[in-house]
Amino acid sequence: MAPITLTPIAVGDLVELRKPHPCGGREWMVVRVGADIGLRCTRCQRRVLLPRREFERRLARLMHHAQRTEAPLETS
Numbered sequence: 001m002a003p004i005t006l007t008p009i010a011v012g013d014l015v016e017l018r019k020p021h022p023c024g025g026r027e028w029m030v031v032r033v034g035a036d037i038g039l040r041c042t043r044c045q046r047r048v049l050l051p052r053r054e055f056e057r058r059l060a061r062l063m064h065h066a067q068r069t070e071a072p073l074e075t076s
Contacts, residue, residue: 006052007059009033012066014042017058021046027063 009015013030020026025043032038037055040047050058 007056007062009037009062010066013062014064015039015062016060018060019058026060030066 009030011030011033015028015030016026017028021028021041021044023041023044023046025041027042028039029042030037031040031047032049034052036049036051038047038049039055
């Protein structure tokens with residue numbers, strides 16, 4: 001079995017899935033990242049949780065990366 005290449009995603013990213021949601025929306029915002037990916041439909045605000053493997057299979061494209069900010073290291 002070939003290893004799966006993981007798409008780098010983060011909370012706040014906008015993604016497009018292959019099939020539209022029943023409301024007609026195709027754009028989803030990532031709200032949780034881990035073994036499961038939490039998504040919120042940008043049209044009807046419905047939340048779904050997909051296993052990462054299924055998310056990778058359904059992903060059509062990454063539309064927008066969320067602004068990533070690095071927290072400054074605290075020095076004592």
